[in-house]
Amino acid sequence: MTASQRSATxxxxxLIGAGAAHFAAPRQFDAIVPRSLPGSRRTWTYASGFAELAVGAAVAVPRTRALGALAAVGLFTAVFPANVKMAYDWRHRSTRLRAIAVARLPLQAPLILWALKVSRDARRR
Structure with missing residues (x-):
């Protein structure tokens, strides 16, 4: 297995692990759905979990990897407001939990860059 295949895997x-977590423990995800979104928080939790599963599956398959990785870029961008909400909502929690919530914010950038690299590598094959 090449380095680019390992990276895609x-x-x-x-993505698949995160998507599955939305169904296994939805309450924690419900809590970070921005209130400004219409409808039920649980619906958004399940929809985002399904999106992560679908995007993860697309990245797993070599034929759909380039497009799937670009979809991952969109997904990582789309969930950023939930991470901001989490950081804001957790501002009065313990130092450890606040640090976790704040650390998620800059983590989106390397995730996006990683997905872009996976997409570029897949297009080169």
Whole structure:
């Protein structure tokens, strides 16, 4: 397995794992759905979990990897407001939890760059 295949496999695993977590423990995700979104928070939790599963599956398959990785870029961008909401909502929690919530914010940038690299690598093959 090449380095680019390993990278794609890891990205796919991250997305599929995160997507599955939305169904296994939805309450924690419901809490970070921005209130400004219409409808039920649980619906948004399940929809975002399904999106992560679908994008992860697309990244896993070599034929759809380039497009799937670009979809991951969109997904990582789209969930950023939820991470901001989490950081704001957790501002009065313990130092450890505040640090976790704030650390998620800059983490989006390397995730986006990683997905872009996976997409570029897939197009080169």
């Amino acid at each position: 890891l990205l796919s695993g991250l």
